[in-house]
Amino acid sequence: MALSDYFIRYLERRDQLSAAERARLKALKTRQVRFNGGDVIVARDVIVDQSCLMLQGMSARVHFLSRGKDRVISALHVPGDFVDLHGFVLAGLEHTILAMGPTEVEFVSHDQLLEITNDWPHLTRLLWMSTTIDAAIHRQWLVAAASLRSSAHLAHLLCELYTRLSSVGAARDYRFTLPLLQRDLANILGYSPIHINRAVRDLRERGLIRWSGTEIEILDWRGLVALAQFKPDYLDMEQLSR
Amino acid sequence: MALSDYFIRYLERRDQLSAAERARLKALKTRQVRFNGGDVIVARDVIVDQSCLMLQGMSARVHFLSRGKDRVISALHVPGDFVDLHGFVLAGLEHTILAMGPTEVEFVSHDQLLEITNDWPHLTRLLWMSTTIDAAIHRQWLVAAASLRSSAHLAHLLCELYTRLSSVGAARDYRFTLPLLQRDLANILGYSPIHINRAVRDLRERGLIRWSGTEIEILDWRGLVALAQFKPDYLDMEQLSR
DNA sequence: CTGCCGGATTAACGAATGTTATCACAGCAC
DNA sequence: GTGCTGTGATAACATTCGTTAATCCGGCAG
Numbered sequence: 001m002a003l004s005d006y007f008i009r010y011l012e013r014r015d016q017l018s019a020a021e022r023a024r025l026k027a028l029k030t031r032q033v034r035f036n037g038g039d040v041i042v043a044r045d046v047i048v049d050q051s052c053l054m055l056q057g058m059s060a061r062v063h064f065l066s067r068g069k070d071r072v073i074s075a076l077h078v079p080g081d082f083v084d085l086h087g088f089v090l091a092g093l094e095h096t097i098l099a100m101g102p103t104e105v106e107f108v109s110h111d112q113l114l115e116i117t118n119d120w121p122h123l124t125r126l127l128w129m130s131t132t133i134d135a136a137i138h139r140q141w142l143v144a145a146a147s148l149r150s151s152a153h154l155a156h157l158l159c160e161l162y163t164r165l166s167s168v169g170a171a172r173d174y175r176f177t178l179p180l181l182q183r184d185l186a187n188i189l190g191y192s193p194i195h196i197n198r199a200v201r202d203l204r205e206r207g208l209i210r211w212s213g214t215e216i217e218i219l220d221w222r223g224l225v226a227l228a229q230f231k232p233d234y235l236d237m238e239q240l241s242r
Numbered sequence: 243m244a245l246s247d248y249f250i251r252y253l254e255r256r257d258q259l260s261a262a263e264r265a266r267l268k269a270l271k272t273r274q275v276r277f278n279g280g281d282v283i284v285a286r287d288v289i290v291d292q293s294c295l296m297l298q299g300m301s302a303r304v305h306f307l308s309r310g311k312d313r314v315i316s317a318l319h320v321p322g323d324f325v326d327l328h329g330f331v332l333a334g335l336e337h338t339i340l341a342m343g344p345t346e347v348e349f350v351s352h353d354q355l356l357e358i359t360n361d362w363p364h365l366t367r368l369l370w371m372s373t374t375i376d377a378a379i380h381r382q383w384l385v386a387a388a389s390l391r392s393s394a395h396l397a398h399l400l401c402e403l404y405t406r407l408s409s410v411g412a413a414r415d416y417r418f419t420l421p422l423l424q425r426d427l428a429n430i431l432g433y434s435p436i437h438i439n440r441a442v443r444d445l446r447e448r449g450l451i452r453w454s455g456t457e458i459e460i461l462d463w464r465g466l467v468a469l470a471q472f473k474p475d476y477l478d479m480e481q482l483s484r
Numbered sequence: 485c486t487g488c489c490g491g492a493t494t495a496a497c498g499a500a501t502g503t504t505a506t507c508a509c510a511g512c513a514c
Numbered sequence: 515g516t517g518c519t520g521t522g523a524t525a526a527c528a529t530t531c532g533t534t535a536a537t538c539c540g541g542c543a544g
Contacts, residue, residue, distance in 0.1 A: 063385045072388045074381040086374040091482040121360045128370045132328040138380035139316040143305045145387045146314045146432030190388030240333040434532050
């Protein structure tokens with residue numbers, strides 16, 4: 001898979017691209033970089049001059065808290081996501097982007113994004129759209145956090161991740177790799193690691209999942225969806241013109 | 243205060259506008275509408291052809307849950323906010339927008355936004371930026387939900403709202419109007435209404451706030467900020483060129 | 485004025501979650 | 515192999531939060 005093909009597919013699932021637009025995206029000059037788990041992909045509070053697209057693996061937006069070594073993860077990114085595109089219009093990030101497990105990303109300079117936003121209004125609206133889908137995911141996480149108990153909350157995250165991963169071909173047959181520790185899940189869902197362990201056990205005992213190490217198999221998709229009250233419409237997979 | 247002046251000020255706090263850009267924004271044809279508390283300003287799942295700017299009052303993004311009358315609020319909006327601008331690029335909303343108390347908004351047609359995005363790239367980036375600030379607020383709510391206990395969590399919301407309200411001149415002297423019931427706060431923070439009441443009592447007993455009806459006075463701003471670990475940088479008030 | 489209604493407040497109790505501690509187990513350095 | 519380290523699993527107990535119920539108060543219809 002070369003260049004930003006993943007991202008082009010991401011856009012084409014949601015709107016039509018003209019041949020010229022597709023060619024313009026493919027003409028982007030990018031710099032591909034590999035990272036290991038725990039590496040900083042983009043540091044916070046630095047004025048950035050590039051944004052990164054996920055090619056392989058998983059990354060997270062991490063907020064470090066003042067005291068102690070506590071941290072909170074506000075977003076996870078999978079292949080095809082334009083992880084810090086919002087840094088282009090905000091001119092900086094208020095969080096750090098960390099590699100979760102081995103990852104590959106490609107960086108696009110803001111100079112080139114500036115050109116696209118100057119000359120390609122429809123493409124610009126699609127780039128903009130991709131950041132608003134991220135925001136819709138943030139909102140759904142807020143809804144899940146406010147309305148679900150631990151097991152259901154964890155189930156919701158698994159449903160979302162499987163949906164996102166399988167839509168880019170990074171998962172199938174209800175199996176996927178989740179390169180996260182239970183401590184990371186605690187930082188995402190806002191529970192203690194011990195309580196995450198209880199939630200995992202609960203999902204296992206309900207016969208909904210099999211989970212060993214970083215490999216997860218969903219044994220009962222409908223049951224998991226029902227428990228999580230998962231409705232994937234917020235991921236906005238519809239084809240619409242914008 | 244006429245038209246989108248609030249929003250122009252919102253943008254000008256973050257970047258410079260040319261005279262032509264300012265004129266273009268002022269030339270927008272809008273439709274001003276008043277709502278009463280509880281009114282639906284924008285319904286979910288409808289293909290919308292306009293977006294709304296807050297002029298007065300407060301509105302909320304509300305997610306209705308399937309069973310029961312439960313609902314979750316994922317965002318609050320104050321004067322100057324372009325509440326559902328993301329509906330322009332998403333071609334629809336996955337939530338409802340409700341008036342919290344008496345409000346006044348003005349609607350801008352998507353036709354006009356389409357013209358701006360076709361002809362005014364810098365303005366387009368600023369409109370885009372305003373939606374990414376909303377997303378940054380979502381993230382901060384996620385961080386607060388994951389890391390703060392009830393009183394501190396409520397304190398964080400109060401700090402954010404006072405900061406946002408005072409920055410548009412809708413609050414001063416550490417006093418502001420919060421047109422929300424304790425039940426609404428429960429829907430925002432993800433607690434039961436009774437527990438919200440406990441949190442309010444706790445903040446009162448600590449001498450941090452005075453709160454009667456919809457009127458709030460912050461007695462100890464620094465104490466409230468410390469309890470909430472509030473750092474307003476995510477509201478992105480810096481002047482930068484984009 | 486009287487009565488009704490919804491929201492705020494409080495108490496008592498139960499459920500969910502955090503904390504501390506311990507153990508098992510796998511990976512890895514030596 | 516041996517020991518060290520980090521993660522997962524589990525238990526016991528403490529704290530936070532939800533639920534139910536009761537009371538108080540203000541607004542408002544009559």
